[in-house]
Amino acid sequence: MKYLISLLVGMVVGVAAFLALLYYNPLTSKNKLSPLSVTANELISLNYSTVASDSLIYTNDGESLVAPHPTKVLQLWEQPIRKTDALATVLRDSRNQVAGIGVKFSSDSESTNILNGEALVDSVWHIYLPGRGSFFIEQKENFWGYLREVVLPAYWSSGDNWRGNWSGSVTAGPGALGTSKVVGGSGEFVALESAGVESLLAKAYSVDQGPVAITGELSIELPRPRDESPISEAATPSP
Amino acid sequence: MFKTFLAGIFLGIVAAGAALYYLPAVNQFREQSMIVVRPNQGNTESFHVNVPIDRIMIGAPAEKEPLPVGLHWPLDEELAGARTELFKIRNGKDTVVGVASRIAASHSDSGDMIEWVLHLPARGSVYVTMQPQAAEGGYRIGELATGTREFEALRGQVMERWVADTSDDADALSGRIELTTAFVSRELEAE
Numbered sequence: 520m521k522y523l524i525s526l527l528v529g530m531v532v533g534v535a536a537f538l539a540l541l542y543y544n545p546l547t548s549k550n551k552l553s554p555l556s557v558t559a560n561e562l563i564s565l566n567y568s569t570v571a572s573d574s575l576i577y578t579n580d581g582e583s584l585v586a587p588h589p590t591k592v593l594q595l596w597e598q599p600i601r602k603t604d605a606l607a608t609v610l611r612d613s614r615n616q617v618a619g620i621g622v623k624f625s626s627d628s629e630s631t632n633i634l635n636g637e638a639l640v641d642s643v644w645h646i647y648l649p650g651r652g653s654f655f656i657e658q659k660e661n662f663w664g665y666l667r668e669v670v671l672p673a674y675w676s677s678g679d680n681w682r683g684n685w686s687g688s689v690t691a692g693p694g695a696l697g698t699s700k701v702v703g704g705s706g707e708f709v710a711l712e713s714a715g716v717e718s719l720l721a722k723a724y725s726v727d728q729g730p731v732a733i734t735g736e737l738s739i740e741l742p743r744p745r746d747e748s749p750i751s752e753a754a755t756p757s758p
Numbered sequence: 759m760f761k762t763f764l765a766g767i768f769l770g771i772v773a774a775g776a777a778l779y780y781l782p783a784v785n786q787f788r789e790q791s792m793i794v795v796r797p798n799q800g801n802t803e804s805f806h807v808n809v810p811i812d813r814i815m816i817g818a819p820a821e822k823e824p825l826p827v828g829l830h831w832p833l834d835e836e837l838a839g840a841r842t843e844l845f846k847i848r849n850g851k852d853t854v855v856g857v858a859s860r861i862a863a864s865h866s867d868s869g870d871m872i873e874w875v876l877h878l879p880a881r882g883s884v885y886v887t888m889q890p891q892a893a894e895g896g897y898r899i900g901e902l903a904t905g906t907r908e909f910e911a912l913r914g915q916v917m918e919r920w921v922a923d924t925s926d927d928a929d930a931l932s933g934r935i936e937l938t939t940a941f942v943s944r945e946l947e948a949e
Contacts, residue, residue, distance in 0.1 A: 521759060522759060522762045525759050525760075525762040525763045525766065526762050526763070526765065526766040526769070527766065528763065528766060529762065529763040529764065529765060529766015529767045529768075529769070529770060530766040530767070530769050530770035530773065531766075531770060532763075532766070532767050532770060533766060533767035533768060533769060533770020533771040533772075533773075533774070534770040534771070534773065534774045535770075536767065536770070536771060537770065537771045537774040537775060538774065575815070575817060575829060575830070575831065575832075576814070576815050576826060576829060576844070578814060589826050589827065589828030589829060590828065591826045591827045591828060592814065592815070592826040592828075592829075593812075593813075593814045593826065593846070595846070595857065597846070597853075597854040598787040598789075599786070599787050599788070599789050599853070599854060599855045599856065599878075599879060599880060600846065600854060600855075600856060600857055600879060601787065602784065602786060602879060603857060603877070603879045605814065605844060605857050607815055607817060607842060607844060607859075609832050617832060617834045617836060617837070619836075619837075620817070620837065620840060620842050620861070622842065622844065622859040622861070622875070624857055624859075624875070624877040624883070626786065626877070626879035627784040627786070627879075628784060629782065629784050629785065629786055631782075631783040631784045632783070633778050633783055634775070634778050634779060641879075641882075641906070641907070643875060643877055643883045643885075643906065645859045645861060645873070645875040645885070647840055647842070647861045647863055647871075647873075648868075649836040649837055649839070649840060649863070649865050649868070650836065650865050650866075650867040650868055651867070651868055652868045652871070653861060653863070653868075653871055653873055655875060655885040655903065655904060657883065657904070657906045700904075702885060702903055702904040703903075704871065704873050704885065704887045704903055705868060705869065705871035705873070705887060706865075706867070706868030706869060706871070707868070
């Protein structure tokens with residue numbers, strides 16, 4: 520009997536050690552710098568609050584931690600859309616002026632691989648900026664760093680909340696450098712094919728309500744016209 | 759006994775690793791796709807929205823009764839010409855398979871636009887730019903601007919059509935928005 524108990528206690532310790540290794544794995548802890556931070560091209564910056572009650576509408580299956588907003592919004596309870604969230608929000612520019620409307624659909628990704636530190640979400644944005652046009656963003660987001668450094672500490676806190684400053688890019692693809700794919704639809708964005716990055720700035724999280732003070736920022740790169748590109752200048756042979 | 763304890767630790771590590779490796783963390787529910795294959799090796803698929811029961815949101819400044827109740831649409835002048843709607847979308851078997859957004863806007867600088875994004879969680883998303891003006895017969899044709907995952911390698915068109923419900927039933931829907939996709943692989947089209 521004592522051997523069986525010893526084996527079981529050993530297994531519990533083994534599982535705990537494995538989970539601790541996952542949590543503290545230095546290979547998955549890096550908070551990568553946005554690849555767009557070194558671009559010479561123009562960037563569009565759009566900000567929004569990830570707090571559900573700050574949005575126009577936010578809905579999910581109705582049983583998740585974050586409650587839909589407003590309370591009477593239709594919930595996504597059907598099986599094929601149960602792991603999907605829908606958000607419609609006002610997007611603001613860097614001067615905090617209304618820049619447009621954004622709709623985001625996010626679904627838990629089947630590519631999620633906790634062993635590699637990948638808590639993935641497949642998401643798309645449908646964005647309209649009045650006077651400028653519209654575009655679409657496809658991205659794979661990795662929330663591992665956010666879960667590890669914001670959400671889990673909130674659960675471990677005696678006050679069931681987390682306060683601090685955490686910022687990081689959540690975009691992990693499909694671009695090779697961990698950027699999203701941006702495709703233009705109308706206005707000045709017609710024929711646009713570019714890249715973007717979504718990042719979060721977290722200041723407060725509650726176990727009861729989810730995000731309390733977390734803002735998201737979408738950075739979209741606008742490539743220069745070909746004849747203005749520094750690359751084309753450099754590629755011009757000298758006489 | 760100490761060796762048994764060490765063996766337990768080893769087994770625990772292996773079991774946790776195997777569980778995380780072999781058990782999928784996320785498994786999206788899949789409805790059977792209702793795709794019709796065409797002679798040009800393309801395919802068509804029909805989706806629809808039952809109005810009003812599948813409508814999640816109507817966002818427009820002039821909307822007297824906002825949907826959902828409690829929605830506070832911004833009264834910014836710049837957004838005056840924009841109408842944003844969110845829906846659940848259904849397949850040919852009338853089963854909900856995804857969600858969609860439709861943005862219609864008119865602006866002196868960026869012009870008129872009507873666009874759809876269909877998001878099918880287990881399959882991917884499509885981004886469709888429609889003709890702003892409806893064709894004779896009340897339908898619109900749009901181009902697939904881009905797709906993700908299953909739709910990434912496709913190109914083609916989507917037809918949007920409003921079909922009013924003419925039944926006298928008191929519980930009847932007001933109608934349905936039909937979306938018919940006609941996609942073909944980019945590679946096949948290039949040949």
